[in-house]
Amino acid sequence: MKFLVTGGAGFIGSHLVHRLQSHAPVHVLDNLTTGRRDRLVGSGCRLFEGSILDRTLLAEAVQGVTHIFHLAAMVSVSESVAQPSACEQTNVEGTRQVLEAASKAGAKRFVLASSCAIYGNDPKTPKNESLPPAPASPYAESKLAGEKMCAASAVPAVALRFFNVYGPGQDPHGPYAAAIPSFFQSALSHTPITIHGDGKQTRDFVFVEDVTAALFHAALHPDLGGVYNVASGQSTSILQLAQKIISLTGSSSTITHTPERPGDVRFSSASIERIRATGWAPRTALEEGLTRLMPKN
Numbered sequence: 001m002k003f004l005v006t007g008g009a010g011f012i013g014s015h016l017v018h019r020l021q022s023h024a025p026v027h028v029l030d031n032l033t034t035g036r037r038d039r040l041v042g043s044g045c046r047l048f049e050g051s052i053l054d055r056t057l058l059a060e061a062v063q064g065v066t067h068i069f070h071l072a073a074m075v076s077v078s079e080s081v082a083q084p085s086a087c088e089q090t091n092v093e094g095t096r097q098v099l100e101a102a103s104k105a106g107a108k109r110f111v112l113a114s115s116c117a118i119y120g121n122d123p124k125t126p127k128n129e130s131l132p133p134a135p136a137s138p139y140a141e142s143k144l145a146g147e148k149m150c151a152a153s154a155v156p157a158v159a160l161r162f163f164n165v166y167g168p169g170q171d172p173h174g175p176y177a178a179a180i181p182s183f184f185q186s187a188l189s190h191t192p193i194t195i196h197g198d199g200k201q202t203r204d205f206v207f208v209e210d211v212t213a214a215l216f217h218a219a220l221h222p223d224l225g226g227v228y229n230v231a232s233g234q235s236t237s238i239l240q241l242a243q244k245i246i247s248l249t250g251s252s253s254t255i256t257h258t259p260e261r262p263g264d265v266r267f268s269s270a271s272i273e274r275i276r277a278t279g280w281a282p283r284t285a286l287e288e289g290l291t292r293l294m295p296k297n
């Protein structure tokens, strides 16, 4: 076996690379836009620095690879609304090229990092994989296009629809930072926590180690195919999340509200029965995962 992780210097990708290293050699292809080289320290992987859109580099990175995890992407919904063509280029054309390279290299399996954004604002909950897709942003459209390419590919492929992933090493900075690291940063510095909209929007937060376990499971379990939700199966409102983090950190932060962001989904709650039936289950409850994010003195 040999693995390729595109986007392997990213938040989820780097956790995956560390998990894979004891099983077989790992190649990482990452252009370090949001990824960071220091996340790979001690992983023993070989880093190919550059874009998935660079066919020459991609052909080198995929050589001899048996299992491909395709995580490289423009990951922010807001950024995709602001820059739809760049999103299409990286997420749709990029996925096409990685799939083609996987096929040429004779890879045994391709696992795509897809997203719950595909369900959009369909009011039906919990979201299960049989619901018709209702993408509400260029990001969601691009992930749906990736899933369709996987379904039509010659390489056996699985798409995992991640819900809201959190864990150590997630970037709290920048306009597109995820809620948990940015709430922690505010709470620990006792500055106000900013919520987009009224905070009643719900999300299913899943711990990154559960997600890397699902990726590994999807790559090696011979019977998996098609699409699977990867989530905790529990939904939490953003307001509840902020309150939990304030209480856990003993913070004096207040909560402030800004307008809702375009493309943001209102209610997100996952059914995980499909992947559970194949032998994967989440192991980390939100309270435990949040506790593991507390700084050690």
Ligand SMILES: NC(=O)c1ccc[n+]([C@@H]2O[C@H](COP(=O)([O-])OP(=O)(O)OC[C@H]3O[C@@H](n4cnc5c(N)ncnc54)[C@H](O)[C@@H]3O)[C@@H](O)[C@H]2O)c1
Pocket (backbone or CB within 6 Å): 006, 007, 008, 009, 010, 011, 012, 013, 029, 030, 031, 032, 033, 034, 035, 036, 050, 051, 052, 053, 070, 071, 072, 073, 074, 075, 090, 094, 113, 114, 115, 116, 161, 162, 163, 164, 165, 166
């Ligand atoms: N974090 C979540 O909650 C979440 C939820 C649903 C889906 N996903 C998907 O999981 C994957 C990983 O997300 P993440 O949270 O780790 O984000 P991340 O931004 O930390 O990782 C993405 C990685 O892709 C790299 N990259 C971007 N464009 C590239 C290109 N053209 N060529 C090579 N590398 C490129 C970045 O440098 C980065 O290392 C993404 O596909 C994302 O859409 C994440």
